[in-house]
Amino acid sequence: MSDRELEALRQKKLMELKRLIQKREKEKTEEKRVDAQQILDRFLVGRAWEVLNAARAQYPQAARYVENALVKLITEGRIRKRISGEELYGLFRRLGVRVRLKTRIKILEHGKLKSLEEKIREQTSW
Numbered sequence: 001m002s003d004r005e006l007e008a009l010r011q012k013k014l015m016e017l018k019r020l021i022q023k024r025e026k027e028k029t030e031e032k033r034v035d036a037q038q039i040l041d042r043f044l045v046g047r048a049w050e051v052l053n054a055a056r057a058q059y060p061q062a063a064r065y066v067e068n069a070l071v072k073l074i075t076e077g078r079i080r081k082r083i084s085g086e087e088l089y090g091l092f093r094r095l096g097v098r099v100r101l102k103t104r105i106k107i108l109e110h111g112k113l114k115s116l117e118e119k120i121r122e123q124t125s126w
Contacts (some may be wrong), residue, residue: 014039036071043074047085055092055099062097
C-alpha cells in the first residue's frame, strides 16, 4: 500500500471514530434528558408542565437552567414536596422571567361548557 492509501484509510477510520463518539454523546445526553423528565414527572403537578413548556418555548435558556436546578435539588433531596403550576410560575417570576400562559375563561351554563367569547356572542345577538 502506498502512503496515500494508508493516509486515506487512517482518515476514514478517524471519521468513523468521531461519528461513533458523537453518537454515544448524543445518546448520553438523551438519557440524561429522559432521566430529568422522569424526575420532574414525579414532582410537577397541576399546570406545572404547562408553565414549564411555555417557558421552554419563550425562554429556552432560562427554562433549561431552572429545569436542571430543579432536577439537581430533587435528586439531592432538598425538594421533597410536589411543585404546582402556580409555584413554578412564581419561581420564574421571581427570577425575572415573565412566562406568558394562554388564558381561557370557560362558563358552565345549563350543563354546557362555553367560552367567554361564545357567551358574549349569545348576549349581543339578542
